[in-house]
Amino acid sequence: MTSTSQQYRFVSAAKLPTRKGEFTIHAFVEDSGTEHVALSYGSWQPSDVVPIRIHSECLTGDALFSTRCDCGFQLERAMENIVAHGYGVLLYLRQEGRGIGLINKIRAYHLQDSGMDTVEANEHLGFDADLRTYDMCKLMLDKLDVHNVELMTNNPRKTAALKDLGINVVSRKPIDHGITNDNKHYIRTKTEKLGHAFDPHLFKD
């Protein structure tokens, strides 16, 4: 687990114009020093159902246009969905490589280049398949007055974690944008070993 018993605090917020629309960026820090941000768009009442995406950091996919994974595609689609809806929130969590960090993710990629899948590679390096926790989401969503959500994800662990934190997950919106020949095998492994809800015909050879 990457963040058990951490304390979190809100630090500051500022306007963030983006290519998708004008968001506000809210900065949070854990007492371990790990920094997270939330992007909010538009406004809502505390009783409204707010579309949200919880997105774990992926430098290669989100910033370097990698097609090894679906991360960058999903980040883009989530921001577009939020803008199209008129309001919503993206939590961008600094949990690179499902919590193992950037350098270890590259080590895992190296093993995957030689035939391991994404879970086997993590385990070969001595890590669990997924080290992420989502405790910080509670403070972040409370601060933004978000209590009822439509969660954009295929990952059942995120849905369960939010429910455990007392957040009302009213519905789940599948997000299966960005499946390419480069990441089909990765998506298949996420589905078969990590329980992600993808329709199998999407990654059929």
Ligand SMILES: Nc1nc2c(ncn2[C@@H]2O[C@H](COP(=O)(O)OP(=O)(O)OP(=O)(O)O)[C@@H](O)[C@H]2O)c(=O)[nH]1
């Ligand atoms: N260890 C490891 N991490 C990876 C690999 N490929 C992508 N990642 C990381 O996996 C995480 C993906 O997080 P999210 O985009 O929140 O997606 P998800 O948990 O698959 O769930 P969704 O909400 O359905 O997209 C990011 O932290 C990426 O850096 C890999 O091969 N190995």
